Amino acid sequence: MLNGIGAAASRHSVFARACVAVVGVGASLVTHQALASYEVMAVTNGGTIDGSVTLTGAAPGQAAIKVSKNQDYCGQTIPDPAYTVDSSGGLANVIVYLKDITKGKAAPAEPLALVNTKCMFSPRVQGAMVSQQVKISSDDTVLHNTHPQNAETNATIFNVALPFKGFSVTKPLPTMPMMIKVKCDAHEWMHAWIMELDHPYYATTSADGHFTIKDVPPGTYTLAVWHEVAGEKSAPVVVAAGQTVKPKITLAAK
Ligand SMILES: [Cu+2]
Numbered sequence: 001m002l003n004g005i006g007a008a009a010s011r012h013s014v015f016a017r018a019c020v021a022v023v024g025v026g027a028s029l030v031t032h033q034a035l036a037s038y039e040v041m042a043v044t045n046g047g048t049i050d051g052s053v054t055l056t057g058a059a060p061g062q063a064a065i066k067v068s069k070n071q072d073y074c075g076q077t078i079p080d081p082a083y084t085v086d087s088s089g090g091l092a093n094v095i096v097y098l099k100d101i102t103k104g105k106a107a108p109a110e111p112l113a114l115v116n117t118k119c120m121f122s123p124r125v126q127g128a129m130v131s132q133q134v135k136i137s138s139d140d141t142v143l144h145n146t147h148p149q150n151a152e153t154n155a156t157i158f159n160v161a162l163p164f165k166g167f168s169v170t171k172p173l174p175t176m177p178m179m180i181k182v183k184c185d186a187h188e189w190m191h192a193w194i195m196e197l198d199h200p201y202y203a204t205t206s207a208d209g210h211f212t213i214k215d216v217p218p219g220t221y222t223l224a225v226w227h228e229v230a231g232e233k234s235a236p237v238v239v240a241a242g243q244t245v246k247p248k249i250t251l252a253a254k
Contacts, residue, residue: 041103043217046217047216048244049223050210050245051245052210053090053094053225054088054251055083056089056250058253060083062080063080067189073119073141074187084207090209093123094204094226095127095195095203095226096213097223098202098213098223098224099221099234101221104215108129111132111135112133113135113137114136114137114192115136116184119190121190123204125192126192126195128194130198133171134172136170139166141164143162144184144187145161145185146159146182147182147184147185148194149181151181157180177196179194179195180193201216219238219239220238221237225251229254
């Protein structure tokens with residue numbers, strides 16, 4: 001396992017430096033240009049990474065979000081979802097992904113969904129493949145707009161208005177891996193994050209902090225986690241053919 005750490009670190013030192021730089025800075029991240037382009041191949045005897053992410057220490061007290069517009073529809077306050085932790089410490093809304101995989105299963109065929117609902121975005125965070133389509137829709141009767149930006153440069157990716165309930169529009173994500181921060185220009189508290197990767201080996205933790213990544217070609221990889229406030233962390237993971245590995249990952253509250 002220790003050899004695995006060293007090998008992974010040296011092969012991907014450029015990428016590793018990029019990640020060190022973003023620990024603790026929440027939303028800002030990560031360019032993945034150091035990675036070679038991804039090659040799709042049949043994965044016939046892959047392994048499964050079936051793990052969990054737990055927050056250590058008590059989640060910091062979070063003031064509710066004060067609604068400053070459309071209070072008649074959105075309400076006066078909205079619970080802050082940044083730390084969504086269950087009774088066992090399971091941390092939701094963590095993106096878990098492999099950093100250094102260059103071959104494997106095909107991209108998901110379905111578009112992503114990003115829904116404007118109850119004056120928030122759902123889901124809060126998700127992974128995506130480069131160039132994947134994202135279907136943006138609204139369940140609300142107030143005007144929203146969905147404005148994704150490169151989290152590092154703030155460059156606008158697109159900006160679409162969602163004028164009424166039931167409206168939707170489908171757009172492609174950029175062709176380069178990047179962290180995308182999504183905002184609504186009408187409601188400054190509305191945020192979501194999309195981590196765009198050049199491979200499909202990612203997952204988002206569910207309400208109990210659990211995640212599953214399937215059909216991983218056997219090998220040693222770097223498994224990374226990202227949370228909007230608690231930051232980023234990585235560790236080696238060894239995936240064996242047909243086996244399930246169960247990493248338990250902890251993140252410290254910030
Ligand atoms: Cu909005």
